[in-house]
Amino acid sequence: MDFEKLTIDERKIIVGIDFGTTYSGIAWAETQRPDRRLPVTSWPVSKTIREGESSDKVPTKLRYNNNNIEWGFSIPMSAPTSEIIDWFKLDLEPTLTSPAGVMRNSAAREGRNVDKLVTDYISALGDHLMYTLKEKLGEGVVKSTPLEFVVTVPAIWTDRAKDKTKQACMRAAGLSTTKPLIHLISEPEAAAIYALHGLDPHGLKVGDSFVICDAGGGTVDLISYTITKLKPILEVTEATPGTGSLCGSTFLNMRFRNFLKAKLGNEEGFDDEVLAEAMEKFERTVKRQFTVNAPPDETYIIPVGGLANNKELGISRGRYSLKASDLQMIFEPVIQEVIKLVKDQISSSAVPISAVLLVGGFGASNYLKERLRSSIDKKIKIMQPPNAWLAVVHGAVMKGLAQCAPEKLTMVKVANRKARKHYGTEWRTRYDEKIHSHLREKKHWCGLDGCWKVYTMEWFIRKGDSVSENEPFLTSFVWTGPVTQGRIKKIKMDIYADRTPRDAPVARDDNVSLLCHVEADVSHIQENLLQRRKGNDGQWYYEMNCKIEAVYLSASTQYTLLYQNQRYNSVTAEYV
Incomplete structure (x- = not known):
């Protein structure tokens, strides 16, 4: 395929960002050379310890040192553990519970705003990305080629946590300079695109x-x-x-940390620095080498510099022998x-x-x-x-390339997804004793139509339904308001979701939760184009027959208002 034949508006630099709990990665490609996906492997380092750190990913860690923000490998190894902020990604989704016996480590995060932490970290990633791109492609190319970002998020997150990630990316200084498009993709879908391509x-x-x-x-x-x-x-x-669920390898690290503190925490000389070095060895080597076939008495060497020899505990010459049987218990x-x-x-x-x-x-x-x-x-x-x-990060780039030029650059296509919950909105409907008897207490009189009405749910997607990016869901509704209250400037709609495994209920109850407020600005529609109707009560009402179009993407939803065959993209969705 001749990628040079891409039209000018298809020429872009696509950047995948895998913002992870423990490590984050960036990869990028130019649409003209889509088969060349380049991960960023060289990172800023602290001058004190490491020289020229090369790694496929960078630690998701921050340290506020006076007015400087240190991140990733640029945090000195000698920095006190209490000043290092890590695992803050998990705070974007506080509704998820940790596995039994594992406490989330948030000592250094207490009192800090998670949105600011994420924004600061992604700003640092973005600044380093721009530096890398200019170095590889030249400043002229980077300035003249639009950038598009595809950011990965866990599929199990709520829409609010996903949206918070996107908002942080939009605020991030390193990205916002170019005002680029930011798409979200679920992590397993990105991984699937990459893994299947090579299978x-x-x-x-x-x-x-x-x-x-x-x-x-x-x-x-x-x-x-x-x-x-x-x-x-x-x-x-x-x-x-x-x-x-929350059961990634971070929880192995937490269990190892708790094990080591319980085992050696009372030894003289055991401090944050010893723990940090031991954690690094566990993270980089031991955790990755451990296999099922290891004999129970096999040992793994953990550095514990400065601790006195103690045969009983297994400490000799500043090294602790961790038994495979203990490791199995941790795993x-x-x-x-x-x-x-x-x-x-x-x-x-x-x-x-x-x-x-x-x-x-x-x-x-x-x-x-x-x-x-x-x-x-x-x-x-x-x-x-x-x-x-x-x-995940390679799959994100492949997804971004496919979005730019679907016909030419799609390598693996996810045609349909399954809805994870019921999605709908609440409208007034004519009261019908046969259907709504359980809502009798809630019926109320409608002056416009001269009848009793009641609020019920209008579900436009049900859990398990197949949803496709190419087939939007349309919901028709009528927006009314007395003319005496002034012209309609905004049309508001609340979108609800029900995550329970039951059939979608007729009316909203405690298990139906508010997902987001969708608001469309219609103040620019001329007054004489707004439909009106005289009500049964003799008053005049605005009556606008509208449709809301929802497109369910991998990890986000796009809303558009349709009124009198016009599309209004001035729709904002605020997640709650």
């Missing part, structure tokens, strides 16, 4: 279904897909609504949680599952793979695509 030899065929298990630092997200087409491009549809509760998620996803699927694809940093764990292997049906293949740690 040709694995013999998955049309009709086969598989689970993508994206096991990252904080969240584990699962989603099942069915292959519907192999040529000209691979096309899949979601087989079951996604699931997931198992978190692994069990992931196994349960995978088993539940397989059993809730309406179609037989042929394979489980493990992606994400934790997804690359040999221990997780082997434990999963021994826990599920032997007929199901377990695959770990190469480069699993970067699957």
